[in-house]
Amino acid sequence: MIYNIPYIAVMLLILVGLYAVIAKRNIIKIIMGISIIESGVNLFLVALGYREGGLAPIFTNLPEKTQIPGQLVLPVPQALTLTSIVIGVAVLALMLALAVQIYKHYKTLDVRSVRRLKE
Amino acid sequence: MKTRAIVSLSVLILLGVFLIMSILPLSNVLRPFGDPENSDMDDYIISNAQNDTGANNAVTSVVFDYRGFDTLGEATVLFTAVAGVILILRRYAHE
Amino acid sequence: MNDTSKIIKTISAIMFPFVTIYGLYVIMHGHLTPGGGFQGGAIVASGCALLVVAFGSEAIAKKVKESDLSILESVGALGFISLAFIGIATTFFYNVLAGRSGSLFGKIPPFGSNPGYLNSGGLLPLMNFAVGTKVIAGLFAIVLILAIATRKKGGRT
Numbered sequence: 001m002i003y004n005i006p007y008i009a010v011m012l013l014i015l016v017g018l019y020a021v022i023a024k025r026n027i028i029k030i031i032m033g034i035s036i037i038e039s040g041v042n043l044f045l046v047a048l049g050y051r052e053g054g055l056a057p058i059f060t061n062l063p064e065k066t067q068i069p070g071q072l073v074l075p076v077p078q079a080l081t082l083t084s085i086v087i088g089v090a091v092l093a094l095m096l097a098l099a100v101q102i103y104k105h106y107k108t109l110d111v112r113s114v115r116r117l118k119e
Numbered sequence: 120m121k122t123r124a125i126v127s128l129s130v131l132i133l134l135g136v137f138l139i140m141s142i143l144p145l146s147n148v149l150r151p152f153g154d155p156e157n158s159d160m161d162d163y164i165i166s167n168a169q170n171d172t173g174a175n176n177a178v179t180s181v182v183f184d185y186r187g188f189d190t191l192g193e194a195t196v197l198f199t200a201v202a203g204v205i206l207i208l209r210r211y212a213h214e
Numbered sequence: 215m216n217d218t219s220k221i222i223k224t225i226s227a228i229m230f231p232f233v234t235i236y237g238l239y240v241i242m243h244g245h246l247t248p249g250g251g252f253q254g255g256a257i258v259a260s261g262c263a264l265l266v267v268a269f270g271s272e273a274i275a276k277k278v279k280e281s282d283l284s285i286l287e288s289v290g291a292l293g294f295i296s297l298a299f300i301g302i303a304t305t306f307f308y309n310v311l312a313g314r315s316g317s318l319f320g321k322i323p324p325f326g327s328n329p330g331y332l333n334s335g336g337l338l339p340l341m342n343f344a345v346g347t348k349v350i351a352g353l354f355a356i357v358l359i360l361a362i363a364t365r366k367k368g369g370r371t
Contacts, residue, residue: 004152015135023127049161052153057165057177060246062327069162072177076161079181083193086252090200093356097207100363104211173312173322174245174335182250183341187298187307194348198291201352204359205280211363212280 006047013040027102027109031095038088042081049077218268226268233261241346242339246330251342255349262354271361283355290348297341312336 013036020033054073055066066072099109106114150156164185165177172180182190240247241254266274301308312335314320321334 006152011135011138015131018134019127019131022131023124047152049155050153051155056248058246058248059169059175059177059323059327060330064327066327068326069165072165074155074158074161075164075177075181076186078178079186080189082178082182082252083189086193087196089353090196093200093360094203094207096360097204100211100360101207169323169325171312172309172336172338173320174338175323175328175330176245176247176250178248179245179250179338179342183338184307184309184336190345191294191298194291194294194345197349197352198287201287201355204356205284208359208363212359 006043010040010044010047013037013043025110025112027099027111030111031092031099034095035088035092038084042084042088045077045081045084049074217270222268226264230261230265233264234258237261241342243330243332244342245335245338246332251345252349254342255346256353258346258350259353259357262350263357266357266361271358271365274358275362278358280355280358283351283358287348287351287355290344290346290351293344294341294348297337297344300337309336309338 017033017035017037017040020036021030024030024033051071051073054071055062057072057075102114103109108114164181168174168177168180172184174180174184237254237257239254240249240257241251244250244254298307301310311317311320313322319333319335319337319339321331323331323334
């Protein structure tokens, strides 16, 4: 039970991010909460591919006497996490641009007062 | 205003307790940390990456050679994001 | 406080070439050490963001037009797609330079642990360059546009 600490950390990150999205009024804090949830999901994806006592799957200056497919960490989840991080950056840039546009139009950043359709 | 914070916090605490009690003790849904079950594809990739692609780095050869389509889609998403940001904020950049 | 002080401007101008050289090193050795196109491009883009913070967005926007960054990003994307189309005789993403012993990046490294040879890798270093250029131009354009759009009238740019 004590060795599952990465999974407990993933759950704590997702809960903190979810609390920030539900219970905060500033729009910048809601955007930060979404980014924290994305960090938790990326950590979960990388932690799935770990082998006990393994080394990185890179053959430059590897120490001698390591069994080649038996003692190296799986490389495919790391490649998919790379794609996920870049997509998270792209979504964050679009959210910040929309937040700037909301501020210039409504003159406030409070989420509960930009509700009605104002011309 | 106070009741909203209390209700949201209690919903989140209940969700957290439910997640803890339903995922961690089940050891055949989530295997203990450090023991992957089906690793045949990754064993083949580690054994044959130097012969097929000629690179020392297995992660780079997965990103650009064995799964190149995913990198093409990711480049498209990055391009669309930059185009969208310039499109939204165009009228404040030309003052 | 309308402007950053002289110490910040001098030190940022000194540190910018070192950060750029480190980022280009990470891009170029992507097939031997951890790194590659996306990681090295993010390092160089953070060096450019350091310049925008130190000198203000007006001074940087006079020297770098956003149409130049758009051309650079399109060159990177088109280069990546045309490198994928070279080996169309076999499949779509075929690595044509990996086995030939006389071509540009064509040496196959010996099996197991070895000191890295820069000459290996096939099409992988060229793809790293294309993706790195695209990421540098894209992230620098995002930072510059967001800095220009949030300027205050008569205050610090």
